[in-house]
Amino acid sequence: MNYQDCIREIPDFPKKGILFKDITPIFKNPEAFHNLIEDLYNKVKELDFDYIAGIEARGFLVGVPLALKMNKGFIPIRKKGKLPGEVIRAEYELEYGSNTLEMHKDAFEPGSKILIIDDLLATGGTVSASIEMIENLNGQVAGLAFILELTFLNGRERLSKFPVISLIKD
Template identity: 50%
Template sequence: MLQRALIFSSSNPICSQLSTTAPPDNTVFPKRNGGWIIPFSSYQLPAFRFRNYRRTLLPPLCSASDSAANRPNMASQDEQDPRISNISSAIRVIPDFPKPGIIFQDITTLLLDTKAFRDTIDLFVERYRGKDISVVAGIEARGFIFGPPIALAIGAKFVPMRKPNKLPGEVLSEEYSLEYGKDTMEMHVDAVKAGERALIIDDLVATGGTLSAAIRLLECVGVHVVECACVIELPELKGRERLGGKPLFVLLSST
């Protein structure tokens, strides 16, 4: 079922692969003004925003969805937590990186702002302290930035979810789909135990592919995934719909 399409056009550079010659794909349909439409499923979108997104991160943005069937609930119902605005302001938005037409959310500037970085960690810790979480699973690579301090603060162990061939010893693997092919996520076989309660952390959720792979990888050994958490969500890519009803908590949402 056609859900979304990339538009290739020299006059409308929505994505990086600009061309005035139709790409070699038998599913290409002609488009006016010398461009083409290439359909693909929404889950195959790369984890970056396109030109039709605003170039800012917008509070009030601290939200959570308890399941795919529930509407997102505001974490601060009555008034916006001032820390959210501070975090949003600390994240740099870079157009045309790493390719033309892509708008990149650069969290390195957040890491340079000690108050905003601490506020980010504190908001997650306040949510998960006392929830009996014994595992914080961080997705490579930027989940490794936020996961360890959260794990230490709530008294949980940190488990890295890595790209293939990065972990020594025996590993468990889970394959997932990318825009043009597949990738694999791995963790050590002895990192977790059946019955443990886990939080999955990453910096950004776009299509939800990596989060859903992490959920499957943990659940295959009997771990209960309590929630997924990210600093930023790109809601128009509908990543939370791929999480199988698992709750998703985010601090910032981009529209």
């Protein structure tokens, strides 16, 4: 399936000079959404992992159905202040600012292998913060999966010690 047809470009969002790649039209198209989960499944099924960690918010939209399909647990990685239990946090830089992510300290057992999933790989800052938290809790990152990779931002280079999977390269 050509997912590029389902990606909408929004100029100057979230700030002037950014061309935002909006994947949400994929989710309103049942065939595209179903194919997306199937394609991700086929790309990650050979990896050895115990959990899927989805990064808020679009990582939840693909991480949860993929976790169900693969009979894996799901770990939410959220923005600061959204989780009720004891958390670990990591700060990161975006192309257009900074933010903080959190994860429950008891999200997985030490030694667990985790696949991290998000919608977009840009500079790699968001996923690097997620990796940091998982490793600080003695988890092993088994791989990284994305719907869209913005290759011109070279995020993959920052993540070279992990298997990186992306369905679309732009």
